[in-house]
Amino acid sequence: MNHFFSKIVLGFVIAVAGVSAGAQDFRIGIVNLDRIFREANSAKAAQAKLEQEFSKREKEINDLGTQLKTLSDKFEREAPTLAESQRNSRQKQLVDQDREFQRKRREFQEDLNARKNEELQLVIERANKVVKTLAESEKYDLILQDSVYVNPKHDITDKVIKALNAAR
Template sequence: MKYLTRPWLVVLLGALAFGSQARADDFRVGFVNTDRIFREANTAKAAQAKLEQEFSRREKELNDLGAGLKSASERFEREAPTLAESQRAQRQKALIDQDREFQRKRREFQEDLNARKNEELQQVLDRANRVVRQVAEQEKYDLILQEAVYINPKHDITDKVIKALNAVK
């Protein structure tokens, strides 16, 4: 109550409120959906194709190894009742060793694939961020968000970014 008796404070608060409203009208916000960029941009599709080509041979070898292990395991299950105890133990140990080797190779494959995927996605993201900056500067955006709980579709500039990203050679 005491502050309302000071007229200069009321005038100052009113001016600040009016000034902040004028600035808020000029403030432009945009949103970019990075998941869509990773799915739809030509650079992301090229990176995905590159990864598939790079890892397809190893993936096929791993699938063949897994199929062979499954076949050997099924054969062991069928033949186990007729095998001598020493043969059964020997084949079971061999299957366990094969499975351990298969799991190791599968884990190495997944680690290598994830590392390469992260490298490729980082390159796509770096390019996309450069394009986002260009679009923001050209269209005079004050803030571009890449993650949000909710965004009004009128602020989504993902299509512009994908179009500009695809135009870059």
């Protein structure tokens, strides 16, 4: 689907460029979102905010995992000497603890991903506003986000990052 959409956009760009070539200059720009996410101050601030927000919970989950591993290792060492009822009881207890650990880790990951998406969406919204302003002020006809190949003369990511950083 994405490949199909890319072909349609490329066809459109070629058609518009062909029609416009005789009449006037056709200006296009390309923005690399990955670079914006890595380099823009607002994206870095969002990442730091997420790390601060989730670091305590992540540490608790990691500690729980370490504790579970320790208990599992201890059980493996002691299992041959335990009575069958004790072995079954401790094994059931370990399975229950592991299930709880997996549930907490999954919930953590889901919460982190949801918050990350929220923060990245805010960065994208700010970047889109900057791109629109840049397009209007520098008279671009078309600005695309991400592509397989970009001639550096069309890459306006640096301008967008500078404008984003100046806006904060």
